[in-house]
Amino acid sequence: MRLVLERRTESSPRMLLLSPLLAIGLTLASGAVIFSSLGLDPLLALAVYFVEPLSSLWSIEELIVKAAPLVLIGAGLAVCYLANVWNIGAEGQFTAGAIAGSIIPVMFHGWQSPAVLPAMLLLGAAGGMAYGAIPAFLKNRFGANEILTSLMLVYVAQLGLDWLVRGPWRDPAGFNFPQSVAFEGWQALPTWGGGRVHLGALLALVAVAVLAVVLSRTLRGFEIRVLGRAPRAGGFAGFGRERAVRFCFLVSGGLAGLAGICEVAGPSGQLQPTISPGYGFTAIIVAFLGRLNPVGVLLAGLLLGVSYLGGEAAQATLGVSDKIVRVFQGILLVSILACDTLIVYRIRIVARIGRT
Amino acid sequence: MGALEAVILTIITASTPLLIAAIGELVAERSGVLNLGVEGMMAIGAVSGFGAALVTGSPGLGILAGIGAGAGLSLLFAFLTLTLAANQVATGLALTLLGLGLAGLIGEPLVGQPGVKLAPVVLGLDVLVFASFLLTAAVAYVLFRTRLGLVIRAVGTSHHSAHALGHGVIAVRYGCVMFGGACAGLAGAYLSLAYTPQWIETMTAGRGWIALALVVFASWRPWRVAIGAYLFGTVTILGFYVQASGIGIPSQFLSSLPYLVTIAALVALSGKGTFTRINTPACLGQSFVPDR
Numbered sequence: 001m002r003l004v005l006e007r008r009t010e011s012s013p014r015m016l017l018l019s020p021l022l023a024i025g026l027t028l029a030s031g032a033v034i035f036s037s038l039g040l041d042p043l044l045a046l047a048v049y050f051v052e053p054l055s056s057l058w059s060i061e062e063l064i065v066k067a068a069p070l071v072l073i074g075a076g077l078a079v080c081y082l083a084n085v086w087n088i089g090a091e092g093q094f095t096a097g098a099i100a101g102s103i104i105p106v107m108f109h110g111w112q113s114p115a116v117l118p119a120m121l122l123l124g125a126a127g128g129m130a131y132g133a134i135p136a137f138l139k140n141r142f143g144a145n146e147i148l149t150s151l152m153l154v155y156v157a158q159l160g161l162d163w164l165v166r167g168p169w170r171d172p173a174g175f176n177f178p179q180s181v182a183f184e185g186w187q188a189l190p191t192w193g194g195g196r197v198h199l200g201a202l203l204a205l206v207a208v209a210v211l212a213v214v215l216s217r218t219l220r221g222f223e224i225r226v227l228g229r230a231p232r233a234g235g236f237a238g239f240g241r242e243r244a245v246r247f248c249f250l251v252s253g254g255l256a257g258l259a260g261i262c263e264v265a266g267p268s269g270q271l272q273p274t275i276s277p278g279y280g281f282t283a284i285i286v287a288f289l290g291r292l293n294p295v296g297v298l299l300a301g302l303l304l305g306v307s308y309l310g311g312e313a314a315q316a317t318l319g320v321s322d323k324i325v326r327v328f329q330g331i332l333l334v335s336i337l338a339c340d341t342l343i344v345y346r347i348r349i350v351a352r353i354g355r356t
Numbered sequence: 357m358g359a360l361e362a363v364i365l366t367i368i369t370a371s372t373p374l375l376i377a378a379i380g381e382l383v384a385e386r387s388g389v390l391n392l393g394v395e396g397m398m399a400i401g402a403v404s405g406f407g408a409a410l411v412t413g414s415p416g417l418g419i420l421a422g423i424g425a426g427a428g429l430s431l432l433f434a435f436l437t438l439t440l441a442a443n444q445v446a447t448g449l450a451l452t453l454l455g456l457g458l459a460g461l462i463g464e465p466l467v468g469q470p471g472v473k474l475a476p477v478v479l480g481l482d483v484l485v486f487a488s489f490l491l492t493a494a495v496a497y498v499l500f501r502t503r504l505g506l507v508i509r510a511v512g513t514s515h516h517s518a519h520a521l522g523h524g525v526i527a528v529r530y531g532c533v534m535f536g537g538a539c540a541g542l543a544g545a546y547l548s549l550a551y552t553p554q555w556i557e558t559m560t561a562g563r564g565w566i567a568l569a570l571v572v573f574a575s576w577r578p579w580r581v582a583i584g585a586y587l588f589g590t591v592t593i594l595g596f597y598v599q600a601s602g603i604g605i606p607s608q609f610l611s612s613l614p615y616l617v618t619i620a621a622l623v624a625l626s627g628k629g630t631f632t633r634i635n636t637p638a639c640l641g642q643s644f645v646p647d648r
């Protein structure tokens with residue numbers, strides 16, 4: 001018994017869409033195994049985890065709040081991965097954006113003007129872009145591996161935020177808690193109907209729409225896709241690798257930074273030492289599950305949003321640690337990558353080598 | 357024991373896990389497989405090693421558990437990238453996310469438990485410090501002085517040629533990936549049994565990624581990895597001592613030093629020089645599907 005891969009004559013568009021569904025199925029099956037090994041009724045536990053978060057208006061709002069940053073970041077990462085540019089430091093760009101966007105509410109707290117919020121969002125995006133530009137520059141100028149540099153910068157950004165909220169940016173009236181001053185009403189994102197859903201969700205939709213058009217209808221999008229699939233052909237067409245690296249990092253860094261300031265000016269309302277439950281890393285899964293396609297990213301972001309809410313529900317209802325969230329997310333990514341083999345290959349099980 | 361000796365001892369214990377993990381990854385990369393899951397395999401090795409030592413009371417069994425857990429997780433990576441020809445970069449990331457997640461879940465009841473410390477044998481150094489140098493010497497010898505090493509490097513340099521010569525590319529790579537996983541697991545167990553005998557979720561703190569960077573800027577040469585690992589250990593520990601000496605530098609800045617040094621080293625040594633070029637496995641990161 002062994003598996004043999006047989007290359008398809010062309011990649012299967014059906015499998016491209018079926019593979020995420022298969023992967024979700026595999027993840028649910030693994031979930032059932034994990035839950036029963038924890039001594040729980042697997043079906044009930046899965047229902048609590050994956051269905052309950054969708055059962056009330058409140059939790060749907062919460063889902064959108066969680067999905068918005070995932071979609072914003074994931075859409076940018078999809079562009080990177082399409083071009084074979086490996087930005088895995090979105091978490092750092094998210095943090096950098098949150099810090100840059102908070103300059104106005106923290107350092108110029110009293111400045112009240114309708115221009116404040118747009119300026120914060122612009123600064124947030126610019127902060128993420130600047131931070132994303134570092135690995136791009138190091139890659140283009142010195143050939144430094146962007147996977148490692150972008151990841152190292154995540155730790156640096158988190159430590160920088162930690163220093164700010166414990167040091168110079170700590171709220172002087174905050175009883176020594178490590179957090180910045182709370183943002184005022186004009187520094188906070190407007191919400192929809194006074195609920196929890198904020199402007200970030202709308203920005204995520206806009207980002208998805210813009211990137212979908214850029215990727216499918218513009219020369220730049222074509223360039224990205226060619227350089228990802230056939231770098232040599234891209235070279236002959238005169239598409240510059242360096243320019244693509246810069247473009248991808250600026251787009252994904254900017255979107256991650258925007259997500260960062262939206263998170264701070266939205267749900268959390270101030271800077272804290274930890275501002276993200278790993279959105280920048282979960283967005284990597286979102287990008288792959290969404291088939292590196294902006295519209296797919298939108299659906300995938302919602303699903304991964306459910307995984308966060310389900311973790312909270314499982315902790316509250318079943319007494320399972322919320323650490324299970326990251327296990328599910330990891331299993332999901334592993335399953336997608338395994339199932340994606342079916343796009344390019346047919347899998348045949350043969351009895352033994354040489355006995356055909 | 358003098359202050360200087362204490363500093364040197366801590367430098368050695370900080371460098372050992374980096375060296376072990378990087379040597380394992382070096383073997384995998386020499387066979388052409390880029391496994392970015394080192395961080396995840398280290399985390400799972402750390403939690404398994406700690407748990408097993410706690411239950412059995414034996415650090416030796418803890419080490420074995422760490423090795424087994426790391427190798428087990430790497431088997432998943434090998435199945436995806438070698439048997440199913442999945443993208444190595446993406447799968448490595450997935451392995452890191454899964455490994456860190458699993459370690460957090462398994463380790464939850466272990467947080468705050470008193471650890472079992474691996475006892476020192478000679479001069480205040482534990483047996484794994486010596487083992488890490490033996491490992492480096494063995495890997496250097498096997499890779500560059502034996503037939504097996506030649507086959508591994510051939511598989512990493514040109515998998516099509518190696519396949520045409522009748523070598524089992526996939527089988528060699530399975531072996532090398534699992535060796536890398538075992539080393540990463542051992543490095544993780546070293547963290548939770550010798551470096552800081554306890555379990556905290558963020559214990560690996562990017563060391564797996566630093567080990568990956570070490571392999572790159574050591575140009576895939578074992579002894580250069582050892583030098584790099586000790587340079588890193590030194591920078592990290594000197595950072596701690598500067599912090600303790602009360603100079604007014606924010607602790608967060610000193611904590612970020614290893615990451616900044618990694619970036620600086622990658623920039624300085626990622627040149628396109630001849631030495632780097634001839635030592636870089638030409639098939640690194642590429643999938644191989646044998647045509648029949």
